[in-house]
Amino acid sequence: MTVTDVRKDPEQCTLTIINEFDASVEQVWQMWADPRLLERWWGPPAYPATVVQHDLHPGGKVTYFMTSPEGDQYHGYWNVVAVDAPHSLELLDGFADGEGNANPDMPNTGTSVSISAVDGRTRMVLRSTFSSPEAMAQLMQMGMEEGIQLALGQIDALLAG
Amino acid sequence: MLFYNRMVVDDLVFHALSDGTRRDILAAVLEREQSVSELARRYPMSFAAVQKHVAVLERARLVRKRKAGREQLVTGDIDTLRRSFDLLTQFETIWRQRLDRFGEVLADTITHDDTTHDDTTHRHDTRHGRTGATR
Numbered sequence: 503m504t505v506t507d508v509r510k511d512p513e514q515c516t517l518t519i520i521n522e523f524d525a526s527v528e529q530v531w532q533m534w535a536d537p538r539l540l541e542r543w544w545g546p547p548a549y550p551a552t553v554v555q556h557d558l559h560p561g562g563k564v565t566y567f568m569t570s571p572e573g574d575q576y577h578g579y580w581n582v583v584a585v586d587a588p589h590s591l592e593l594l595d596g597f598a599d600g601e602g603n604a605n606p607d608m609p610n611t612g613t614s615v616s617i618s619a620v621d622g623r624t625r626m627v628l629r630s631t632f633s634s635p636e637a638m639a640q641l642m643q644m645g646m647e648e649g650i651q652l653a654l655g656q657i658d659a660l661l662a663g
Numbered sequence: 664m665l666f667y668n669r670m671v672v673d674d675l676v677f678h679a680l681s682d683g684t685r686r687d688i689l690a691a692v693l694e695r696e697q698s699v700s701e702l703a704r705r706y707p708m709s710f711a712a713v714q715k716h717v718a719v720l721e722r723a724r725l726v727r728k729r730k731a732g733r734e735q736l737v738t739g740d741i742d743t744l745r746r747s748f749d750l751l752t753q754f755e756t757i758w759r760q761r762l763d764r765f766g767e768v769l770a771d772t773i774t775h776d777d778t779t780h781d782d783t784t785h786r787h788d789t790r791h792g793r794t795g796a797t798r
Contacts, residue, residue, distance in 0.1 A: 504766040508755055517754050521762055525769050533769055543764035628762075630754060 506625075515632040522623045530617050530624045531588030534558070541566065549576070554602065558591070560584055565602035579604060580613075591615040609633050679723035684708075685716045692726055693739030702737065 507520040523530055533539050537553035545551035549568040556564050564580040577598040584592040596610030604610070612631035617624060679685055688702055703713040717737055720726040726737050 504762060505759055510752070510755065517758070519755065519758050519762065521766075523766060523769055525773055529769060529773060532772070533765055539768060539772060542768045543761060546760065547764075628758065630758070 517630045519628045521626045521628070522620070523626065525624050527617050527619050527624050528588050530626055534591055534615065535587065537564075544568075558582055558585055558587075563602070564593075565598060575600070577602060581610075589617050675723035676725060679719050679725055682716070682719075684713075685720055688713070688716055688737075689720060689725055689739055692737045693741060696736050696738045698731075698734040698736050700734065 504521045504523055505519055506522050507518075509518040509520075510516075511518075533543065535558055537556040540556070541551040541553045544553075544566065545568040548571055551566050551568050553564065553566045558564065560582060562582040564582065565577070566579070567575040567577045569575055577600060578596065579598040579602055580593040580595050581604075582591075582593050584590070592612075592614045594610045595613050597605040597608040599605060609632070612629075612633075614627075614629045614631075616627045619625075680689075684706060687705075691697060691702065691705070699714055699717055700710065702717070703710040706713060717726065717728065717735075720737075721728055724740055726739055729736050729738075
């Protein structure tokens with residue numbers, strides 16, 4: 503467990519998670535900057551992610567899809583707002599259609615990442631900002647499905663092991 | 664279906680909480696039970712307007728109303744409020760799980776870096792990613 507602190511601000515619809523890793527700032531940054539690494543942790547085990555486009559520059563886009571156990575694909579995108587490698591990244595994370603175009607019916611989430619060296623370790627502060635309480639409730643539906651699938655995936659893994 | 668009903672209630676909760684007067688009314692009735700007319704005296708608005716706000720809170724199940732003579736008494740329902748704050752906790756759970764994988768993959772790349780110096784040019788196929796994340 504790498505999480506050292508969690509702050510929830512229901513009024514501002516903001517979730518802040520602070521993590522520390524025994525790794526360098528550059529190594530932690532690569533987890534976001536290298537699409538092959540990103541796809542190993544972004545999706546839950548039962549829904550592995552495949553990164554299609556990965557342009558980590560302001561105004562750039564990252565597109566990906568997650569594949570369900572049944573073979574269905576769920577597409578998502580990041581609109582890259584700001585990048586200061588290897589220290590910070592700001593993006594809007596949303597749902598997309600098969601071509602990677604934003605789905606206007608689903609709210610997007612603002613995500614900011616900041617990575618810094620602290621006492622020989624690397625701290626990563628992750629902040630998710632939801633556009634409104636309604637958006638948060640709508641996203642929860644997707645999130646809960648992800649959580650359920652994740653739990654199912656873990657049960658599968660246990661049974662297989 | 665239960666899940667769907669829950670979603671509808673959560674939407675109502677957020678709508679109810681999106682208004683400053685309603686948040687204030689809720690805070691007041693969480694402290695102690697109050698009548699609608701007592702609440703109406705707190706705000707520079709009509710009895711009917713306050714009653715409407717109370718109705719929105721009631722639909723979201725944030726407050727309960729009971730009759731006492733000609734008065735309508737309003738109490739806060741702490742459980743519903745707590746549940747709405749649980750939403751952030753659910754997102755926290757998703758991120759914690761994602762960050763567990765993040766930590767595992769990171770640890771894996773560091774061990775990898777120690778043995779070889781071939782990093783980003785090395786191409787993993789997605790199946791590899793899947794096994795890495797599942798273990």
